[in-house]
Amino acid sequence: MKYPFLENHFKTTLTHQHRTIGCWGSSSSPIVTELVGLCGFDWVMFDCEHSPNDVINLAPQLMALKGTHTQAMVRPYFNDPVLLKRLLDIGVTNFLIPMVENAEDAKRAVAATRYPAQGMRGLAVSHRGNYFGMMDDYLPRINSNIGVVVQIESAKAVANLEAILQVEGVDGIFIGPSDLSTSLGHIGNATHPEVVSAIHHIIKTSKQYGKAIGTVSFDVQTVKNYFQQGLSFIAVTSDLGALKGGLLAASASYRD
Template sequence: MPVASNPLKKALAERRLQLGLWLGLPTATTAELCGGAGFDWLLVDGEHAPFDIPTIAAQLRALEASTSHAVVRPPIGETWIIKQLLDIGAQSLLVPMVESAEQARALVSATRYPPRGIRGVGAALARASSYNRVGDYLATADNEICLLVQVETLKGLANIEEIAGIEGVDGIFIGPSDLAADMGHLGNPGHPKVQEAVRSGLERIIGSRQAAGILTADETLAQSYIDLGATFVAVGTDVTLLSRATAELAARFQNKRQSSTATQGY
């Protein structure tokens, strides 16, 4: 029995738009809830959110029955953690801070078994192979790995075409926040010069025949990236959605209370 096919990898290869949402709350309940919302993919953020291997595994389990495909972002593109993430069942990875073709090539190697790469063989103990119940896991796993690399510095932008040319890279994601910081506009990814660089980067990725991706909670901006040709676009985060919705609900009733008090006083 071969490993399960990767719907995100197939969709990106066919350049079909895939809409996503960021998961930063380390609870399986939140992941399960968001998994029923209708997004094509959900990003489990192991870089900036308080996740570890067990909590990421819990997210993957929560999303297993969902129609939303799970993508995991490790804190760093190191072989040891990539190996662990693949073994707990992640098929798609978004690796941050990729700046060169050499780095991208090393990441491809880390996600493939020998002789194509250097991934350690431990599938008999792993959730990825259903604990050795997927008999053809070792023979079929490589073909279903989706490797997305995140370009978020000026150095990375300068090397986009070279990164895009590495076989085994399935898409390139622009990180506006870190790019803004690298350009001297910390905390201001909407700065015109940053946005110019972002759009140029997306256009160069698309021109290199690669899938282009990005995250923004600004719906107008997200649509502009989609219109430009971006293929995998995250349009919000669970943290921001919850924070915004609770604040707006509280504010509405605080205003009603103040209006009521004012009327009674009159």
């Protein structure tokens, strides 16, 4: 039995720089993920770097998005080829690679998501990512179907930005304002003028190279401003943040 090859629609939105909104996913719960997928977000970013998300609990969360229009992206906890291989084999097709500071980091990430000769991904003939060997045309098409976004979140990354942007296979960049502000010596202050100047430089330079640009902001006006500046994919809320906000509002209303 054969099943049709699944096109990566999120990668297409990156290529054409369509405006999309996403939800930061840290709950590690397929029930919460299913709810997120039913609430109108274009994508959910499963965070493995700062949450309990891992290969085991990501598989049921990917299943929970079936039947919705929400695409999945995963931020691994490290730019590690073995970890990326395992994520690819459970069906992850879009990656946000943290702490990319130079072209070599970006090249390593891209190579880990490609089979030889374009990369170094290890080959397994039957896994969830290829419908256990039943997805038609998987091997000849999957290399070009993987989306790779690199996170720019340090002074070193800003200094090496042009080299990073020229790496083949990098589909977009993602500005990490919290770590960037920390790297620049302004921990917890992403609105410091030096941080804002660095972000403007990242946006301007990335646009010159025609790359999709994303970031995270939970402030509506800031999101609008970012879209006007040319960003195309922005995480506008988080699953745990929305849950916390709703619960705090409910408990406060009754205590008052």
